[in-house]
Amino acid sequence: MIVREYEQDEITVHRVPLMLMGGIVAISLLLTASVTLGFVPRQSVPAEARAAAGIGEAQARTLRFFDEPDGAVRIEDGATGEFLGRHGVGEGGFIRATVRSLVHQRRIRGLGPEVAFTLTEWQNGNLTLADPATGRSIEVSSFGPDNRAVYQDLLPAKEANR
Missing domain, CATH: 1.20.5 (Single alpha-helices involved in coiled-coils or other helix-helix interfaces)
Structure with missing residues (x-):
């Protein structure tokens, strides 16, 4: 063996x-x-950092977003109903993503679209998209200048801000 x-x-x-x-x-x-x-x-929590630095609101606008039958997203002023923009399928990806994340939080809480979103430009130039219904917000400026510009265009007097 x-x-x-x-x-x-x-x-x-x-x-x-x-x-x-x-x-x-x-x-x-x-x-x-x-x-x-x-x-x-x-x-840092952005709202707390702004408060500590004494940065106030420069301007704000309420916004409503609507899904249309063809898949487009229509944007209107929340107070006046003024048409602000429309993004067809394949367009406005950043707006779609940010709004969907906020709408998802509303659905979790059983809330509907009654309350408009608030877009705020701060004195330091940053933008915040907030949902007063849930208390959630997105610091739009954190996503770069191109994505910031998409929301900047929805504010009134945008020519004076550039």
């Missing part, structure tokens, strides 16, 4: 990568603890 010895490979893990991975875990835990314990300030 022939007995075969199987060669066993030794699996080695080098110390340096293990030490580096341990260091990353330790730093992550340290940073998390420092924020939790208040040594490092938490991420």
Whole structure:
């Protein structure tokens, strides 16, 4: 009978990568603890940061969004009903995404479209799309200048703002 010895490979893990991975875990835990314990300030809430800096509202407009039968989205002034724009299928992707996220929050809470959304331009030039019905808001300016411009065009006196 022939007995075969199987060669066993030794699996080695080098110390340096293990030490580096341990260091990353330790730093992550340290940073998390420092924020939790208040040594490092938490991420700023835009509304609180504006209030602390004394930044006020420059202008605002209420907006209503309607889904049309052909798939387009129609935008109207919430107070006057003035037609502000229409985005067909494949157009206005950023507006569709932001409004749908806010409408989703309304559906979760069983709320309808009775209350118009509010688009606010602040004195520092930032834009916020807010839903007074749910208290949720989206900082439009955080999504870059092109997406900001889409909403900027919905504000009155846009020529004076540029």
